[in-house]
Amino acid sequence: MTDTSDRRFATTLARGLSILRxxxxxxxxxxxxxxxERTGIPRPTVSRLTFTLCALGYLTHGRKHDKYRLGPAALALGNIAAASFSFVESAGPEMQKLANDTGTLIGIAIHDSGRMLLTKTWRPVDSASIWLEVGYRLPMLTSSTGRxxxxxVTDTEFDQLAAILTEEGETAAHTLAPLRQxxxxxxQGSGFAHVPRDRHYSSxxxxxxxxxRPHEFGSPVVFFSGATYDEVATDDFRATIGPALARAVAGLRDRAL
Incomplete structure (x- = not known):
């Protein structure tokens, strides 16, 4: 967990970034x-920060009382970040094929403040919209992605995560270690994680x-495959889809060596 009491920590910058997020x-x-309401930052402070972010191009609004939207500077920053992570582009063709073959949503999620943030998706060709969109946050302890x-995670990353989850009341610190094991x-047993229906955040x-764990990233990312129970049965996920996803990620890992 970030030590906000460290004199090097820039609170104003952190608040501005939390607005963008x-x-x-x-x-x-x-x-x-x-x-x-979303950030917990007082409204007068939000007003000053949104004004500054607009002036810098990270937010935009059409007229005086219009609502804010992410601006061109935020878009440019996102595109630069995406381009710097070569594993996403490398994984693209195989993940799209897997989405088409399985009829499931394939995606990448990263850790963000105690939750898993969906950052990239591949949808089956000609499919209807599936329940998850980029930007959606999944719970850490009751999703296969979080599991x-x-x-x-390394021991250091685990300690940081435990501090976040304990502070937010998600779990007591002493109960998290058994969940990790x-x-x-x-x-290790199957090659993938799966949370049973009775323990999953959504039934x-x-x-x-x-x-x-990509070499250009400081922490693990997670590839996942998902669908509703009406569309894909658990037996299919465990017998075919999970192993196929594990093989695809192993191939990505081998190519990065």
């Missing part, structure tokens, strides 16, 4: 009050996930 793909715009991440055994969603 508050936006979701489904938003049609956010007002200062909306941003304040896969938990299986791959369970996740490690799950991934309608079925998924499997595989961790991957």
């Amino acid at each position: 508050a936006f979701r793909p489904t938003d049609s715009g956010l007002g200062n009050q909306d941003i304040s 896969a991440y938990l299986s791959a 369970e996740a490690i055994a799950d991934v 309608n969603i079925n998924s499997v996930a595989v961790p991957y």
